[in-house]
Amino acid sequence: MAKVTVDGIEVEVANGASVLQACEAAGKEIPRFCYHERLSIAGNCRMCLVEIEKMPKPVASCGQPVGDGMVIKTDTEMVRKARRGVMEFLLVNHPLDCPICDQGGECDLQDEAVGYGRGYSRYDENKRSVGQADWGPLVKTTMTRCIHCTRCIRFSTEVAGVPELGATARGESMQVGTYVEKALSSELSGNIIDLCPVGALTSKPYAYTARPWELKKTDSVDVFDAVGANIRVDARGAEVLRILPRVNDAVNEEWLGDKSRFAVDGLKRRRLDRPWIRENGKLRAASWEEAFAAIADRLKNVPGERIGAIAGDQCDAESMLALKDMMAALGSANIDCRQDGAALDATRREFYLFNTTIAGIEEADALLIIGSNPRREAPVLNARIRKRWLSGGLAVGLIGEEADLTYGFDYIGGGPESLQALGSFADKLRTAKKPMIILGQGALQRDDGAAVLAAAWALAAQYNMLNVDWHGFNVLHTAAARVGALDLGFVPGTGGKNVAAMLGGGVDVLWLLAADEFETSKIGAETFVIYQGHHGDAGAARADVILPGAAYTEKPGTYVNTEGRAQFGFMAVSPPGDAREDWRILRAISAYIGHALPYDDFAQLRAQLIQTNPIFGEIGEVRRLAGSNLEGPVGNAAAIGTAPFINAVHNYYQTDPISRASPTMAACVAAHYGTQAEAAE
Amino acid sequence: MNTQAEPKSFEFDTEAEALVTAAIAHYPMGKQASAVMPLLDIAQRQMARHTGSAWVPRVAMDVIAKRLGMAPIRVYEVATFYLMYNTKPVGKYHLQVCTTTPCWLRGSDDVVAACKSQAGISEFGETSANGLFTMSEVECLGACVNAPILQINDDYFEDMDGVRTEVLLGDLKAGGALPPAGSTAGRSGSAPATGLTALLPTTEPAE
Ligand code: SF4
Ligand code: FES
Ligand code: FES
Numbered sequence: 001m002a003k004v005t006v007d008g009i010e011v012e013v014a015n016g017a018s019v020l021q022a023c024e025a026a027g028k029e030i031p032r033f034c035y036h037e038r039l040s041i042a043g044n045c046r047m048c049l050v051e052i053e054k055m056p057k058p059v060a061s062c063g064q065p066v067g068d069g070m071v072i073k074t075d076t077e078m079v080r081k082a083r084r085g086v087m088e089f090l091l092v093n094h095p096l097d098c099p100i101c102d103q104g105g106e107c108d109l110q111d112e113a114v115g116y117g118r119g120y121s122r123y124d125e126n127k128r129s130v131g132q133a134d135w136g137p138l139v140k141t142t143m144t145r146c147i148h149c150t151r152c153i154r155f156s157t158e159v160a161g162v163p164e165l166g167a168t169a170r171g172e173s174m175q176v177g178t179y180v181e182k183a184l185s186s187e188l189s190g191n192i193i194d195l196c197p198v199g200a201l202t203s204k205p206y207a208y209t210a211r212p213w214e215l216k217k218t219d220s221v222d223v224f225d226a227v228g229a230n231i232r233v234d235a236r237g238a239e240v241l242r243i244l245p246r247v248n249d250a251v252n253e254e255w256l257g258d259k260s261r262f263a264v265d266g267l268k269r270r271r272l273d274r275p276w277i278r279e280n281g282k283l284r285a286a287s288w289e290e291a292f293a294a295i296a297d298r299l300k301n302v303p304g305e306r307i308g309a310i311a312g313d314q315c316d317a318e319s320m321l322a323l324k325d326m327m328a329a330l331g332s333a334n335i336d337c338r339q340d341g342a343a344l345d346a347t348r349r350e351f352y353l354f355n356t357t358i359a360g361i362e363e364a365d366a367l368l369i370i371g372s373n374p375r376r377e378a379p380v381l382n383a384r385i386r387k388r389w390l391s392g393g394l395a396v397g398l399i400g401e402e403a404d405l406t407y408g409f410d411y412i413g414g415g416p417e418s419l420q421a422l423g424s425f426a427d428k429l430r431t432a433k434k435p436m437i438i439l440g441q442g443a444l445q446r447d448d449g450a451a452v453l454a455a456a457w458a459l460a461a462q463y464n465m466l467n468v469d470w471h472g473f474n475v476l477h478t479a480a481a482r483v484g485a486l487d488l489g490f491v492p493g494t495g496g497k498n499v500a501a502m503l504g505g506g507v508d509v510l511w512l513l514a515a516d517e518f519e520t521s522k523i524g525a526e527t528f529v530i531y532q533g534h535h536g537d538a539g540a541a542r543a544d545v546i547l548p549g550a551a552y553t554e555k556p557g558t559y560v561n562t563e564g565r566a567q568f569g570f571m572a573v574s575p576p577g578d579a580r581e582d583w584r585i586l587r588a589i590s591a592y593i594g595h596a597l598p599y600d601d602f603a604q605l606r607a608q609l610i611q612t613n614p615i616f617g618e619i620g621e622v623r624r625l626a627g628s629n630l631e632g633p634v635g636n637a638a639a640i641g642t643a644p645f646i647n648a649v650h651n652y653y654q655t656d657p658i659s660r661a662s663p664t665m666a667a668c669v670a671a672h673y674g675t676q677a678e679a680a681e
Numbered sequence: 682m683n684t685q686a687e688p689k690s691f692e693f694d695t696e697a698e699a700l701v702t703a704a705i706a707h708y709p710m711g712k713q714a715s716a717v718m719p720l721l722d723i724a725q726r727q728m729a730r731h732t733g734s735a736w737v738p739r740v741a742m743d744v745i746a747k748r749l750g751m752a753p754i755r756v757y758e759v760a761t762f763y764l765m766y767n768t769k770p771v772g773k774y775h776l777q778v779c780t781t782t783p784c785w786l787r788g789s790d791d792v793v794a795a796c797k798s799q800a801g802i803s804e805f806g807e808t809s810a811n812g813l814f815t816m817s818e819v820e821c822l823g824a825c826v827n828a829p830i831l832q833i834n835d836d837y838f839e840d841m842d843g844v845r846t847e848v849l850l851g852d853l854k855a856g857g858a859l860p861p862a863g864s865t866a867g868r869s870g871s872a873p874a875t876g877l878t879a880l881l882p883t884t885e886p887a888e
Binding site: 166 | 739752753754755757758761762
């Protein structure tokens with residue numbers, strides 16, 4: 001520890017900390033453009049100058065390590081003058097186009113110019129200008145505004161692990177860019193918009209849409225993968241305009257995947273905003289009353305075991321509980337949340353959780369990935385693996401489809417036979433102190449999924465991944481709703497049917513709660529389908545009655561991420577048209593058919609949820625389980641097949657009804673996978 | 682103007698390959714990226730041998746990136762930072778005229794004018810119609826004592842003036858080879874132009 005004095009305040013900071021960090025510890029704000037606590041230090045903007053006693057010149061505090069006994073001054077005439085000088089130079093070539101710049105109102109340069117800029121310019125030469133570059137459908141560039149802080153370059157090189165940005169040429173001709181024109185191919189590219197301290201990089205789909213002060217900001221949770229990134233939903237009126245990440249060091253740090261950030265325009269398209277009823281093979285708009293009557297009519301005299309329900313991938317726990325309770329009231333045990341047929345074992349929580357936790361990845365020293373491409377299934381989590389890998393000493397092995405994961409790995413093999421023959425990677429696992437396994441959905445969505453699960457668990461046990469203070473067995477989910485659904489028991493009850501058994505005429509009435517990710521063509525021709533959801537996607541196309549529900553931004557709800565962390569998202573806007581929050585729909589129909597659910601408001605429903613599983617009450621928390629119970633899941637590891645593992649997600653940009661409805665995501669698919677996606681609308 | 686198109690592919694030839702291997706061997710395992718500058722130079726010279734234009738096309742940078750295990754953008758950064766790498770095709774003779782103060786005081790304007798008239802071009806950065814000359818403006822070449830300097834490809838032609846520049850370029854246009862580098866005013870090295878003024882041979886033997 002080093003003792004330093006900042007403006008007369010004594011603080012103790014770790015050796016090796018920077019002067020800037022010491023100033024922050026003393027509560028002094030230091031202006032900065034290039035420094036960012038999650039990126040390497042560049043020290044090139046010079047805005048963070050401070051005065052240090054016994055040093056003749058102002059010092060860039062971000063790159064200066066503290067020394068014991070340093071006396072730092074952040075607010076002297078020398079400091080102010082130096083920063084004013086830096087600001088004047090930055091503004092020499094910066095266009096003064098704030099009125100037409102999207103960064104206006106949330107621009108670091110604008111903010112600092114208030115403190116350190118002069119009211120007029122002494123520079124009357126020509127300003128430098130830089131041509132427009134196209135970085136793909138997500139990031140809009142106005143490189144004339146770039147102040148060469150290199151944050152975007154460092155982010156793409158370090159965090160995203162897709163080094164495509166650089167600074168070419170030098171001096172006044174220096175340009176930040178890709179050099180060869182191309183669309184940024186990282187799934188995390190949108191984060192450079194947040195990082196850019198000026199308006200050089202802004203959101204392309206959001207261009208010229210709104211000013212930050214017009215927006216209503218609501219804290220929520222991302223539902224496009226199972227990481228549960230913390231987000232802020234910015235809305236104006238009834239329209240969600242953009243999504244930004246919130247900081248949560250345990251989950252997403254401060255990053256967000258591109259789908260989670262940019263699929264918002266899908267919220268406005270293909271929406272179900274009124275009930276529909278199928279008559280003579282054709283859907284017609286209907287009133288709630290008509291829709292309820294049609295359902296009640298059809299349910300009459302149908303025994304419980306002929307009714308089934310499937311929950312979708314983006315559902316909140318509350319609406320799933322309401323559906324589960326209603327099914328129970330109807331006497332049905334046919335409920336399932338595993339649309340993809342993944343052989344998840346819900347008997348013990350640790351069989352389906354990412355037990356190491358996301359932050360826990362940073363402790364691991366060996367990682368075996370089975371049947372997963374975390375870069376496409378959970379880009380933010382993948383960034384955490386890369387972060388751990390960059391810091392050295394992490395051995396990664398991969399079984400499944402080979403891909404560029406942004407870190408190095410030993411490729412072991414493509415199929416289950418490799419589970420038994422780890423080759424040289426076995427030694428790395430054996431010698432590791434904290435080894436972990438990531439089991440992807442691709443390895444579980446197969447006929448022998450249960451066997452793979454059992455085999456993976458056996459591996460974990462064999463390589464000492466399960467012990468009192470380390471749980472190295474991890475299931476990486478792709479659906480935001482999945483863990484919550486398993487936690488509240490949205491799986492077939494005794495004698496109940498699973499998804500496969502409900503299809504092909506296994507039930508007479510099938511309730512789909514925003515469930516679109518299975519082959520709806522396999523639903524029996526005679527089955528009466530009720531689709532409750534927010535988008536006109538696969539499920540709605542097959543439905544006999546459509547009940548318009550709410551998307552994740554339009555309802556309050558709890559989501560449990562792949563680690564088992566319950567998180568709460570608030571309601572940002574109201575559902576469109578006649579659509580309603582899903583739990584309200586279920587509460588209303590349950591009363592209509594004479595099985596009124598025992599909760600009249602959201603608070604009562606949440607209380608019921610917490611009673612079902614106390615996990616739902618521990619918002620933001622995660623229980624890190626001890627891996628002391630070695631007994632594995634029910635599957636028979638010997639029954640494993642030979643087919644190679646196929647990843648669950650190949651098209652990162654379109655995985656759910658919202659992203660499939662998003663023109664921005666379609667543009668990404670066209671830019672990155674070369675094929676035009678199915679046209680929106 | 683023979684602006685070459687960006688070639689479709691690039692491969693080091695045998696001559697270059699030997700140099701590449703030697704350059705990479707200079708650096709310890711895992712630090713091969715350090716060889717990026719020699720490799721760019723080798724590629725540029727190979728292009729000069731094969732096409733008569735010393736430049737590094739983008740495909741060559743990609744080949745180098747792959748060879749050294751670096752991201753292509755890291756190679757682009759280096760290649761565009763240093764002005765001695767030409768990322769666009771240049772003429773067979775790359776006329777690099779120093780116009781920094783000492784050379785300018787000693788008449789670099791005349792050299793520039795002679796280059797323009799002989800090559801038939803009007804701006805720095807232009808290539809002559811016959812593809813023979815590209816003229817670039819460069820900063821101090823570190824040979825001010827023999828100012829003004831005209832660097833053609835690798836060689837310094839010193840003590841230039843308008844007339845001598847015209848003659849030199851005229852010869853090249855006529856198909857002549859580059860004359861030996863050095864002073865064009867006939868002095869040896871940087872010795873005074875008017876003969877020695879110091880360290881003269883002593884007439885009186887010392888007592
Ligand atoms: S584009 Fe933005 S983040 Fe990138 S170097 Fe320029 S100012 Fe910095
Ligand atoms: S923040 Fe210190 S130099 Fe940029
Ligand atoms: S100024 Fe021309 S060589 Fe120095």
